[in-house]
């Protein structure tokens with residue numbers, strides 16, 4: 001039997017073969033580890049990527065024992081070109097992988113004028129460049145198969161320049177734009193692309209950036225966030241914002257942007273920018 005449906009790139013006689021493997025970056029904690037747990041319970045084999053080998057091994061062992069799925073670990077620092085190359089190679093070569101979750105990310109403490117340029121460079125490398133590289137590695141194979149899914153974890157902060165986390169927010173705005181553009185390009189070829197925009201969620205990201213999570217206002221628990229994101233995934237939503245009550249607000253925001261498109265094809269400056277003669 002040949003099985004080929006949405007999200008599936010595996011051809012085999014195995015009746016479970018319509019369940020593709022899922023490669024998740026940043027799987028050692030927080031949102032990524034929770035995606036790993038949820039996809040394992042759905043019967044997907046996993047490839048887990050992050051730097052902390054001990055945590056990856058412990059999670060992999062637990063998920064194998066609890067769910068029976070196959071779990072590989074692929075330790076990698078996604079700011080390092082050699083490590084990224086290893087993940088790209090796996091994505092290109094392993095035809096069982098039918099879902100990529102680009103989740104690894106970090107934030108950086110402090111205001112822009114106090115943030116070191118090297119730290120900002122690493123932030124962009126992790127939150128933006130690695131997302132492009134891994135999507136680019138897998139997209140040709142997914143397009144060839146006419147199936148597959150790319151899930152990119154952005155943030156509502158990418159819609160809030162007033163938040164004061166400018167470079168972090170810029171990387172997340174980049175991930176949103178990237179996802180919308182890739183969805184426009186790849187959806188007609190059978191590839192589903194989802195941007196997930198969490199709001200504040202209780203994970204280690206806060207402590208890693210020097211904040212005490214318990215001193216911050218209440219925030220969403222990580223299981224609730226991932227379960228909501230998976231509702232959007234199952235609906236094949238291009239953009240999922242778990243805290244947004246009215247979908248119409250997002251649609252109105254997109255519609256307002258699109259009202260400007262005719263202006264963008266004008267060949268003269270608008271009247272209001274013409275120098276007084």
Ligand SMILES: NC(=O)C1=CN([C@@H]2O[C@H](COP(=O)(O)OP(=O)(O)OC[C@H]3O[C@@H](n4cnc5c(N)ncnc54)[C@H](OP(=O)(O)O)[C@@H]3O)[C@@H](O)[C@H]2O)C=CC1
Nearest residue numbers: 026028029030031050051052077078105155200201203205
């Ligand atoms: N928590 C929140 O409030 C929100 C989070 N997000 C986004 O969710 C995503 C996941 O973050 P979250 O779960 O909250 O935070 P965590 O800090 O719990 O998880 C981050 C994950 O990324 C991995 N990671 C960090 N740096 C690197 C690196 N250089 N190379 C490879 N992996 C790395 C970490 O593993 P390791 O250290 O082992 O490498 C870890 O698995 C991020 O993209 C974040 O921006 C978006 C909105 C809100």
Ligand SMILES: CC(=O)[C@H](N)C(=O)O
Nearest residue numbers: 107155157199200205
């Ligand atoms: C550090 C943050 O700002 C948070 N992860 C978010 O994206 O909301």
